[in-house]
Amino acid sequence: MRNTPATAITHAELGLVLDELRFGVAASDLHGSLTGYLCGGGIASPRNWLQRLELEPDPAATTAxxxxLLERLFRDCRAQLDAAGFTFEPLLPDDDDPLTERAEALVQWCRGFLGGLGLAGVNAQRGLSEDAGEILRDFATIASSSFEYEDAEEDESALTEVLEFIRVSVLLLHAELAAAAAPAPGGADQRLH
Structure with missing residues (x-):
């Protein structure tokens, strides 16, 4: 959808690189996985985040x-999540791409997000607020959705609303999970490294 100035990587660019590296994962799915992993308190760096998500590029296709580009994707995602403003955007196809492609990419993004949270060790059954649990249930519903298209204008409006819900929800989850992972005053950092 929209790309903020901090995120110069487009969905199409990332998709091309992932195809070239033979990852077998879609661009939105990967960005969702990275976002979920970081939101869940997963510890990674620009150089090792792919391994943390249990992904390995094809060595024959790997270039600097x-x-x-993948390291920049990590830095951009981390910066958006940590920014004081509401700059976070899921990485999705551009607004001029067909609605069906954008909706499917949003479904893939939500699937990836939930998987990333799981890899970070977030357990939806315990330790989350009621609101966070509801958000995750809503994400799971979106991740398992199959859309029907009837009215282009209404469908576009609905997709925009769902996207805004996801943007705000990710930031709320990030704030809650970051607060839960923060060390107690005077105590040691309790996160696993």
Whole structure:
């Protein structure tokens, strides 16, 4: 959808690199996984986040430029989540791409997000507020959705509303999970490294 100035990587660019690296994962799915992992308090760096998500590029297809783009994706996602403003955006196809592609990418993004949270060790059954649990249930509903398209204008409006819900929800989850992972005053950091 929209790309903020901090995120110069487009969905199409990432998709091309992932195809070239033979990852077998869609661009939105990967960005969702990374976002979920970081929201869940997963510890990673620009150089090792792919391994943390249990992904390995094809060594024959790995180039410095491709890996730099993936490192930049990590830095951009981390910066958006940590920014004081509401700059976070799921990485989705552009607004001028067909609605069906954008909706499917949003479904993939939500699937990836939930998987990333799981890899970070977040357990939806315990330790989350009621609101956070409801958000995750809503994400699971979106992740398992199959859309029907009837009225282009209404469908576009609905997709915009769902996207805004996801943007705000990710930031709320990030704030809650970051607060839960923060060390107690005077205590040691309790996160696993």
């Amino acid at each position: 430029a491709r890996m730099e």
